[in-house]
Amino acid sequence: MLSTRYEDGSAITATDLREQLRTLLVAGHETTATALVWALYRLHREPAVLERLLGELSSAGTDPDPAELMKLPYLDAVCQETLRLHPPVPIVLRRLTGDFTLRGAPLAAGDTMGISVHLLHTDPAVWPEPRRFRPERFLERRYGPFEFAPFGGGHRRCVGAALADYELRIVLATVLTSVRLRLAPRFAHGPTPLSVPHTITVGPRTAITFDVQP
Numbered sequence: 150m151l152s153t154r155y156e157d158g159s160a161i162t163a164t165d166l167r168e169q170l171r172t173l174l175v176a177g178h179e180t181t182a183t184a185l186v187w188a189l190y191r192l193h194r195e196p197a198v199l200e201r202l203l204g205e206l207s208s209a210g211t212d213p214d215p216a217e218l219m220k221l222p223y224l225d226a227v228c229q230e231t232l233r234l235h236p237p238v239p240i241v242l243r244r245l246t247g248d249f250t251l252r253g254a255p256l257a258a259g260d261t262m263g264i265s266v267h268l269l270h271t272d273p274a275v276w277p278e279p280r281r282f283r284p285e286r287f288l289e290r291r292y293g294p295f296e297f298a299p300f301g302g303g304h305r306r307c308v309g310a311a312l313a314d315y316e317l318r319i320v321l322a323t324v325l326t327s328v329r330l331r332l333a334p335r336f337a338h339g340p341t342p343l344s345v346p347h348t349i350t351v352g353p354r355t356a357i358t359f360d361v362q363p
């Protein structure tokens with residue numbers, strides 16, 4: 150950030166730098182971290198998925214370039230499927246600028262309406278076996294912005310989406326190729342922990358823990 154320049158050649162001011170760092174921390178840290186823990190949880194509950202992903206990562210060689218990781222289709226599918234089932238931001242809000250009728254329900258200008266990302270992502274008309282973690286679905290077809298919207302949509306779509314996608318893939322690949330993890334016994338079986346509000350996101354009700362394997 151310090152080395153970037155505006156179009157007129159000037160450097161970032163201390164105020165702008167502080168605001169950028171605040172945005173990164175407030176909007177960009179917990180969202181991505183929560184997605185990462187859900188990805189690790191799901192992968193360690195689905196050995197076949199983990200094995201397929203590890204196979205793809207090993208084919209990318211040791212210490213692959215981050216740009217190469219971004220091209221791996223199964224890694225991409227795993228990250229998308231994680232954001233489908235566990236969207237860290239559960240609702241996308243809009244304030245209406247005009248009157249609007251939603252399926253017969255009249256709404257007035259100034260009202261706030263929200264789109265439940267979770268309901269959108271589990272609509273059985275779009276997602277067969279919606280509760281199942283199956284990254285392959287993202288290799289089989291492409292989903293449109295009205296079907297898959299973990300980063301919201303339109304001109305207020307998350308400005309950090311590209312960075313979040315990048316971070317998620319690099320961190321997940323690095324963790325999986327550096328250590329062997331095992332879900333702590335209480336998480337290895339049984340129901341998936343509930344998601345509850347954490348500051349501006351939702352995440353697992355209790356910290357999901359892993360043991361590092363020798």
Ligand code: HEM
Pocket residue numbers: 172173176177178180181184236237238240241242299300301302303304305306307308309310312313
């Ligand atoms: C997996 C990670 C992330 C998820 C799931 C996520 C999700 C979202 C969602 C759903 C919105 C609302 C979009 C809308 O109203 O249509 C949003 C907005 C926003 N996000 Fe993210 N986000 C993530 C990471 C990040 C990162 C890394 C940054 C910054 C570095 C960031 C910065 C922002 C900002 C500034 C907004 C407000 C945009 C606006 O109102 O114009 N987010 N995010």
